[in-house]
Amino acid sequence: MRLHPTFAAYICRQFLTWWFGILLVLVALIGLFDTIEIMRRTASLKNVTITDIMAMVLFKLPHLAQKAIPFTVLFGGMMAFWRLNRHHELVVARSSGVSAWEFLTPVIIVAAMIGVVKVTVYNPFASAMMFRYEQLEARYFKGDHSLAAISGKGLWLRQPIPGGNYILHASKITPATMSLRNVIIFKFHGKENFASRLDAETATLGNKQWHLENVRITAPEKPLTTVPKLSLPTNLTQENIQDSFAKPETMSFWALPGFIEVLEKAGFSGLRHRLYWHSQLADPILLCAMILFAAGFTMRPTRRGGATGIVIVGVATGVLIYFTTDVAYALGLSSRLPVFLAAWSPATVGCLLGAGLLFHLEDG
Numbered sequence: 001m002r003l004h005p006t007f008a009a010y011i012c013r014q015f016l017t018w019w020f021g022i023l024l025v026l027v028a029l030i031g032l033f034d035t036i037e038i039m040r041r042t043a044s045l046k047n048v049t050i051t052d053i054m055a056m057v058l059f060k061l062p063h064l065a066q067k068a069i070p071f072t073v074l075f076g077g078m079m080a081f082w083r084l085n086r087h088h089e090l091v092v093a094r095s096s097g098v099s100a101w102e103f104l105t106p107v108i109i110v111a112a113m114i115g116v117v118k119v120t121v122y123n124p125f126a127s128a129m130m131f132r133y134e135q136l137e138a139r140y141f142k143g144d145h146s147l148a149a150i151s152g153k154g155l156w157l158r159q160p161i162p163g164g165n166y167i168l169h170a171s172k173i174t175p176a177t178m179s180l181r182n183v184i185i186f187k188f189h190g191k192e193n194f195a196s197r198l199d200a201e202t203a204t205l206g207n208k209q210w211h212l213e214n215v216r217i218t219a220p221e222k223p224l225t226t227v228p229k230l231s232l233p234t235n236l237t238q239e240n241i242q243d244s245f246a247k248p249e250t251m252s253f254w255a256l257p258g259f260i261e262v263l264e265k266a267g268f269s270g271l272r273h274r275l276y277w278h279s280q281l282a283d284p285i286l287l288c289a290m291i292l293f294a295a296g297f298t299m300r301p302t303r304r305g306g307a308t309g310i311v312i313v314g315v316a317t318g319v320l321i322y323f324t325t326d327v328a329y330a331l332g333l334s335s336r337l338p339v340f341l342a343a344w345s346p347a348t349v350g351c352l353l354g355a356g357l358l359f360h361l362e363d364g
Contacts, residue, residue, distance in 0.1 A: 007093065008106040014084060015107050019076030019114075027065045031057055033065065041141065048140050056140075059133035062126035062292045063249060069118055072320045073111055073287045078292030078314045081106075085299055100358060104295055111291045115284030123280060124252035131250035148241050150266055157241070159234050166232070168210075171202065173343055175267035178205035178238045183212065185232065195219065198230070205241075209233050211353065242268055248276035271339065275332045278343030286325075286347035292354025293317055296361060321350060 035057050042048040070148050093103055149156045154171040166187040170180035185198040196219040200212040210232040217225045245268070251259060256277040261269040297313050325346040332342025 002325040007098075009101065010079070011084070011103055012106050012110050015080040017078060018079040018083075019072055022075045022079070023065070023069070023072040026068050027061065030064045030068060031061050033062060045140060047308075052136070052140065052239075056133055056136050059129045059136065061129075062122075063130040063133075066118065066122065066126045068287055070113070070283075070290055070321070073114065073316060074294055074318050077107065077111070077291045078298050078310060081295055081298040084312060089144075089215060098362060100295065102301060104291065104358075106120075107295075108288050108291050111287040112284045115287040116160055119253055119280050119283055122252060126248055127252045130248070134247065134250055137156055146156065150245060150262060150268070154182075155266070157236070159236065161233055164193075164195065165191070168203070173266050175238070178241070179203070185212075199326060200230070203232075205234070205236065205238065208235060248273045253277070253280050272333060275329065275339050275343055279329065282344045282347040285344075285351060289347055289350030289354050290321075292351060296354060296357035299361070318335055321346065 026217075035053065038053050038056055043052060080250050083089070090100075090103070094100075135312040148158075154169060155173050158170040159168065161165055164187065166185050168180075169184045170182060172181040173179075180203040181201065181202040183198075183200040185200070186197065187195040190194045196217055198212065199216045199218075201214040202212070204211045204362065209342065212232060213228065215227050215230045216225065217230075245263070246259070251273070254272055260273050260277070263270040263273065294314070297317070298310055329341045331337040332339055336344075
C-alpha cells in the first residue's frame with residue numbers, strides 16, 4: 001500500500017515543527033554560552049564594548065548553528081516519531097498496511113532537502129558572517145597580525161613592522177623554498193602614509209626576514225636608487241603563511257573549488273579546503289542517517305517512562321557521531337585517510353548502521 005499524500009504531509013509537518021523548535025532552543029543556548037565565553041576573553045580589554053561583544057556573537061552564531069543542524073535533525077526526528085508512536089498513529093498506519101519505510105521516506109527526503117539548502121544557500125551566508133567574525137577577533141584579540149591572500153595573479157601579504165607596515169605582492173611563487181619572483185613591496189608609515197616602493201627580482205624567506213635581490217627603491221621626493229641586496233623584517237614562516245590564507249569556514253561553498261584550484265596551482269596544499277568542501281557535500285547524507293537513527297530509537301512501542309531512555313540514547317548517539325566525524329576529519333587533515341574517505345565515511349557508515357537497525361527492528 002502506498003502512503004497517502006495527506007499522511008505524508010502530516011508526518012513531515014510534525015518533523016519540521018519539532019526540528020525547528022529544537023533548532024531555535026539549541027541556537028539560543030549556543031549563543032548564550034558563546035556570549036559568556038567572549039565576555040570572559042574580553043574582560044581584560046578596555047576597548048571592547050558590550051556592542052562589540054554582541055556583534056561578534058551574532059557574526060559567529062550562524063556558523064555554530066550550521067554545525068548543530070545534524071543534532072537538531074536527530075532530536076527533531078526522535079521527538080516527532082516518539083509523539084506519533086505515543087499517540088498510536090504509527091500503529092494505525094502499520095495496521096492499514098503502511099510499512100515503516102513508506103512513512104519514513106518523506107521525512108528522509110525532507111531531511112535531505114534541509115541538507116541541500118544548508119549547503120547551497122545557508123552556507124554562503126554563514127561563511128560571510130564567519131569571515132566578519134574572524135576580522136573582529138583579529139582586531140580585538142590578536143592586534144596587528146599578518147594577512148595572506150592568494151589569487152590567480154599571485155600572492156599578497158600584509159606584514160606589520162615597527163612604526164608601520166608593508167604590503168608585498170609576488171606574481172610567481174616556489175612554495176618548497178618559499179622563493180618569490182617579480183616582487184613589489186609598498187611600505188607605509190603608520191597605517192596609511194605611503195613611505196616607499198620596493199621592486200625586487202626575487203625574495204626568499206629566511207629567519208625572520210625576507211632576502212631581496214636586485215632591488216629598486218622609489219620614495220616621494222627622492223631619486224630612484226638600486227641596491228643588489230636588501231633585508232626586510234618579517235615574523236612569517238612557510239607554515240603560518242599558508243595558515244593565514246582564508247579559512248575554509250569563511251569561504252562560500254561555491255567559491256571553494258576555484259580557491260582550491262588557485263591554491264594548488266601556486267604549489268600550496270589545498271587539503272584542508274578540499275576536505276571541508278567534501279564534508280559539506282556529505283551533509284545531506286549525514287542528515288538522512290540521523291533520521292534513520294531517530295526512527296530506530298523511537299518507532300518501537302515503548303512503555304511509560306520510556307522517554308528518558310530515548311533522550312539518553314539520542315544524546316549518546318549524537319555525541320558518538322560527532323566524535324566519529326571529528327576523528328575522521330582529523331585523520332583526513334593529517335593525510336592518514338584519503339580526503340574522500342575522511343569526508344564521506346561518517347555519513348555513509350551512519351546510513352548503513354541506521355538502515356541495519358531498522359531492518360533488525362522492523363518486519364517490513
